[in-house]
Amino acid sequence: xxxxxxxxxxxxxxxxxxxxxxxxxxxxxxxxxxxxxxxxxxxxxxxxxxxxxxxxxxxxxxxxxxxxxxxxxxxxxxxxxxxxxxxxxxxxxxxxxxxxxxxxxxxxxxxxxxxxxxxxxxxxxxxxxxxxxxxxxxxxxxxxxxxxxxxxxxxxxxxxxxxxxxxxxxxxxxxxxxxxxxxxxxxxxxxxxxxxxxxxxxxxxxxxxxxxxxxxxxxxxxxxxxxxxxxxxxxxxxxxxxxxxxxxxxxxxxxxxxxxxxxxxxxxxxxxxxxxxxxxxxxxxxxxxxxxxxxxxxxxxxxxxxxxxxxxxxxxxxxxxxxxxxxxxxxxxxxxxxxxxxxxxxxx
Amino acid sequence: xxxxxxxxxxxxxxxxxxxxxxxxxxxxxxxxxxxxxxxxxxxxxxxxxxxxxxxxxxxxxxxxxxxxxxxxxxxxxxxxxxxxxxxxxxxxxxxxxxxxxxxxxxxxxxxxxxxxxxxxxxxxxxxxxxxxxxxxxxxxxxxxxxxxxxxxxxxxxxxxxxxxxxxxxxxxxxxxxxxxxxxxxxxxxxxxxxxxxxxxxxxxxxxxxxxxxxxxxxxxxxxxxxxxxxxxxxxxxxxxxxxxxxxxxxxxxxxxxxxxxxxxxxxxxxxxxxxxxxxxxxxxxxxxxxxxxxxxxxxxxxxxxxxxxxxxxxxxxxxxxxxxxxxxxxxxxxxxxxxxxxxxxxxx
Numbered sequence: 001x002x003x004x005x006x007x008x009x010x011x012x013x014x015x016x017x018x019x020x021x022x023x024x025x026x027x028x029x030x031x032x033x034x035x036x037x038x039x040x041x042x043x044x045x046x047x048x049x050x051x052x053x054x055x056x057x058x059x060x061x062x063x064x065x066x067x068x069x070x071x072x073x074x075x076x077x078x079x080x081x082x083x084x085x086x087x088x089x090x091x092x093x094x095x096x097x098x099x100x101x102x103x104x105x106x107x108x109x110x111x112x113x114x115x116x117x118x119x120x121x122x123x124x125x126x127x128x129x130x131x132x133x134x135x136x137x138x139x140x141x142x143x144x145x146x147x148x149x150x151x152x153x154x155x156x157x158x159x160x161x162x163x164x165x166x167x168x169x170x171x172x173x174x175x176x177x178x179x180x181x182x183x184x185x186x187x188x189x190x191x192x193x194x195x196x197x198x199x200x201x202x203x204x205x206x207x208x209x210x211x212x213x214x215x216x217x218x219x220x221x222x223x224x225x226x227x228x229x230x231x232x233x234x235x236x237x238x239x240x241x242x243x244x245x246x247x248x249x250x251x252x253x254x255x256x257x258x259x260x261x262x263x264x265x266x267x268x269x270x271x272x273x274x275x276x277x278x279x280x281x282x283x284x285x286x287x288x289x290x291x292x293x294x295x296x297x298x299x300x301x302x303x304x305x306x307x308x309x310x311x312x313x314x315x316x317x318x319x320x321x322x323x324x325x326x327x328x329x330x331x332x333x334x335x336x337x338x339x340x341x342x343x344x345x346x347x348x
Numbered sequence: 349x350x351x352x353x354x355x356x357x358x359x360x361x362x363x364x365x366x367x368x369x370x371x372x373x374x375x376x377x378x379x380x381x382x383x384x385x386x387x388x389x390x391x392x393x394x395x396x397x398x399x400x401x402x403x404x405x406x407x408x409x410x411x412x413x414x415x416x417x418x419x420x421x422x423x424x425x426x427x428x429x430x431x432x433x434x435x436x437x438x439x440x441x442x443x444x445x446x447x448x449x450x451x452x453x454x455x456x457x458x459x460x461x462x463x464x465x466x467x468x469x470x471x472x473x474x475x476x477x478x479x480x481x482x483x484x485x486x487x488x489x490x491x492x493x494x495x496x497x498x499x500x501x502x503x504x505x506x507x508x509x510x511x512x513x514x515x516x517x518x519x520x521x522x523x524x525x526x527x528x529x530x531x532x533x534x535x536x537x538x539x540x541x542x543x544x545x546x547x548x549x550x551x552x553x554x555x556x557x558x559x560x561x562x563x564x565x566x567x568x569x570x571x572x573x574x575x576x577x578x579x580x581x582x583x584x585x586x587x588x589x590x591x592x593x594x595x596x597x598x599x600x601x602x603x604x605x606x607x608x609x610x611x612x613x614x615x616x617x618x619x620x621x622x623x624x625x626x627x628x629x630x631x632x633x634x635x636x637x638x639x640x641x642x643x644x645x646x647x648x649x650x651x652x653x654x655x656x657x658x659x660x661x662x663x664x665x666x667x668x669x670x671x672x673x674x675x676x677x678x679x680x681x682x683x684x685x686x687x688x689x690x691x692x693x694x695x696x
Contacts, residue, residue: 150540156504157540192498192505197557197592201581202550209545229588233549233581239617240577243643243654244545269587275623295591306591 003322006329007348008310010064011336012182012228012264012288013072013113015102017059019051022101026080029094033086045097052101053108061112063291067310071343073336074102075116075147079195081186084154088122088129095120095133103141111346114339115143116182119170121152123159128169138177144338145226146174148181150207155190155199162207162225163214171220178337180224180262183207196294204232208261212245212253217260224260224335226286230267230276238279254281262335264288265309265327268295270302273312282323286331287313351670354677355696356658358412359684360530360576360612360636361420361461363450365407367399370449374428377442381434393445400449401456407640409460415658417637419691421684422450423464423495427543429534431500436470436477443468443481451489459694462687463491464530467518469500471507476517486525492686493574494522496529498555503538503547510555510573511562519568526685528572528610531555544642552580556609560593560601565608572608572683574634578615578624586627602629610683612636613657613675616643618650621660630671634679635661 025045032039060072076098083091095118102115117137119130137143148170151157160166162183174181188199204227217223227234234241242253250256262284267273276285288309295306304311313319313327333340373393380387408420424446431439443466450463465485467478485491496518499505508514510531522529536547552575565571575582582589590601598604610632615621624633636657643654652659661667661675681688 157538159540161540190505192507192509192558193554194557194561194592197560197589198550198554201553201585202546205549205553205581206541206546209542210540212545213542230584233553233584236578236581236584236620236623237549237615237617239615239620239647239654240643241545242649243616243645243647244542246645246648247643267585267587268591269627271623271626272584272587275584275619278619279617295588295595297591297594299587299591301590306587 003325006325007071007343008069008287008328009332009339010069010072010288010291011226011286011332012266012290013060013074014077014290014293015074015098015105016077016292017055018077018101019047019055021045021047022097025097026094029090030085033090042093042097047101049104049108052104056105056109056113059292061109064112067308069289069310070112072113073116073145073339074105074113076102076118078147078184079187081118081147081149082154083121083149083152083186084123084189088120088125091122092120092133099133099137099141103143106142114342115141116145116147117143118147119149121149123153126169127167130170131173134170134173138179138338142342144336144342145179146181147184149185150183150203151185154186155188155193161210161214163210163216171223174224175220175222178222180226180335182226182228184228200229200294201232204229205234208232208234208241211257211261212241212250213248217257221259224262226262226264226335228264228266228288228290230265230272231263231280235263235276235279258284262286262331265313266290266307267309267312268306269299270312270315273309274316274318277316277318282319282326283331285327286335287328351673354673355419355691356417356635356676357680357687358417358420358636358639359574359634359680360614360638361408361422362425362638362641363422363446363453364425364640365403366425366449367395367403369393369395370445373445374442377438378433381438390441390445395449397452397456400452404453404457404461409457411639412460415656417658418460420461421464421493421687422453422461424450424466426495426532427535429466429495429497430502431469431497431534432471432502432537436468436473439470440468440481447481447485447489451491454490462690463489464493464495465491466495467497469497471501474517475515478518479521482518482521486527486686490690492684492690493527494529495532497533498531498551499533502534503536503541509558509562511558511564519571522572523568523570526570528574528683530574530576532576548577548642549580552577553582556580556582556589559605559609560589560598561596565605569607572610574610574612574683576612576614576636576638578613578620579611579628583611583624583627606632610634610679613661614638614655615657615660616654617647618660618663621657622664622666625664625666630667630674631679633675634683635676
């Protein structure tokens with residue numbers, strides 16, 4: 001595509017509209033934790049291609065066409081990952097099912113969806129146990145990224161910070177395959193934190209601050225994190241973060257983190273996107289909407305969907321045409337190099 | 349004062365520069381938790397008026413004069429509250445000492461400092477145990493507000509949400525005395541959360557979202573919360589919060605929360621203050637700097653202190669003269685009615 005007519009790549013979509021059978025299966029699986037006789041077989045989940053097609057065509061794909069977006073990087077529903085439920089085996093079976101559904105969607109709509117993997121994380125379990133699922137998703141399913149949950153406990157934050165060697169097995173694989181991780185928590189089981197209104201945003205802020213404190217990217221110069229939801233509180237408090245890094249005698253954030261950390265545009269009003277695009281260098285901003293996600297309504301102040309973030313990116317005064325191309329297409333192709341390879345193979 | 353020449357009231361200052369003797373005493377107190385023979389007496393802490401005067405004149409007051417701010421609402425150092433340390437008795441003794449020092453500062457500099465109380469919170473302890481200290485601070489010390497820690501565990505979030513009846517004894521007293529609470533956590537003892545770079549901002553976002561979920565202000569129509577640090581992630585994600593409230597069938601945020609919740613201006617760069625003043629109604633914004641606080645350096649991009657927030661408020665294009673008066677003086681007098689009474693008694 002060209003600068004003036006970029007591919008619109010949405011780097012943050014979840015399969016929030018999967019057929020009800022998936023949720024029913026999960027409920028059975030959860031019941032089986034207490035009463036193993038109720039544990040379902042993987043083969044008990046039967047969802048036809050037609051059902052998958054309908055769940056996408058009437059929802060995400062319809063809205064993508066309405067809004068004019070071309071491709072979505074598509075991962076299992078974030079709030080349903082619920083890594084705190086059960087043990088590694090429970091997470092492992094669940095992640096495999098969810099990833100397979102996203103793979104099937106990507107096969108049914110190869111021009112519009114490409115997968116990113118949920119990992120079978122489990123609190124207190126070594127992250128290296130996630131590697132077989134990760135490898136399957138990259139090698140066999142052609143996925144182009146992963147979602148990494150910095151808090152598999154679901155709001156109790158019992159894992160070490162992302163800069164801890166605890167996580168290095170995942171990072172080694174990410175570097176090997178040149179895939180980024182979106183740092184994305186799941187549902188909160190701490191009643192203090194509303195899942196999408198507090199826990200998600202807090203996790204984004206927390207992850208960024210952990211990276212300021214550490215020196216992770218000295219160990220992994222090519223590691224890439226995508227911080228969703230516009231980076232939580234980070235761009236709004238960019239002066240605070242610059243100042244804190246300065247007191248810690250860290251390099252400028254530009255050098256310390258911005259070769260490795262990127263923000264998406266899941267910020268659901270114009271002033272937020274205006275701030276993001278003013279404060280954060282354009283190379284670090286990737287278009288995304290998280291459609292269909294946490295905020296599904298129409299903003300009475302604009303008459304448009306809150307999560308129709310393309311409008312805000314088009315309207316911000318802080319991007320020229322070349323910079324909009326970066327946000328919509330160029331940066332996604334750079335950060336998700338496997339997506340770029342796939343697009344090139346498709347002649348795009 | 350007049351619209352064009354408002355009093356500059358900074359509603360968020362902590363005594364971060366108290367003489368070293370205070371920290372030494374606290375360290376002894378903490379040592380005494382393990383070994384009671386080391387527990388110091390209250391009378392062991394000796395700080396003269398001259399020492400207090402110097403700690404203020406060379407620091408906060410010097411900067412207030414430099415920057416042209418008149419009055420600071422002054423409370424004990426937030427990160428030192430550390431309510432998670434020891435039991436109620438430990439917190440109670442410590443809070444009393446810290447509040448008394450702020451009171452003495454307010455007596456030494458009655459034109460420039462007025463107190464807000466730290467509470468002797470302790471994880472798992474009924475908040476009503478805080479009431480004697482609260483009452484002493486309001487009645488005897490003439491304090492005009494309190495700091496309420498929504499997470500006395502220090503980053504483990506083991507208390508109920510702020511909308512829970514657990515907190516109602518405090519709210520009843522706040523209403524009785526017509527004092528606001530600044531919702532302010534203390535140091536994080538969870539290694540995931542950097543204290544000032546993650547825990548503070550997360551708590552701000554969390555508190556706001558708890559209030560969206562609940563209906564606290566139906567029970568307490570005159571209760572007032574001040575959310576510090578510019579409201580955490582809230583103004584940047586104002587569309588998200590409006591949309592979440594809408595999905596929960598809550599009233600518009602204007603009606604649901606903005607008669608009771610206020611934000612300060614502790615946002616340390618111009619684009620952040622521009623966003624805050626664009627998105628949040630002017631009646632809900634109170635000037636503050638948290639000077640001397642988390643971010644003490646000079647911003648190399650401007651040559652000015654990061655926390656010199658008066659500059660940003662003066663420079664934002666979204667406030668006219670009458671609105672700047674509101675932010676600097678009018679709103680503080682309305683929200684802190686006891687401050688207003690004091691100022692009137694001083695002929696201001």
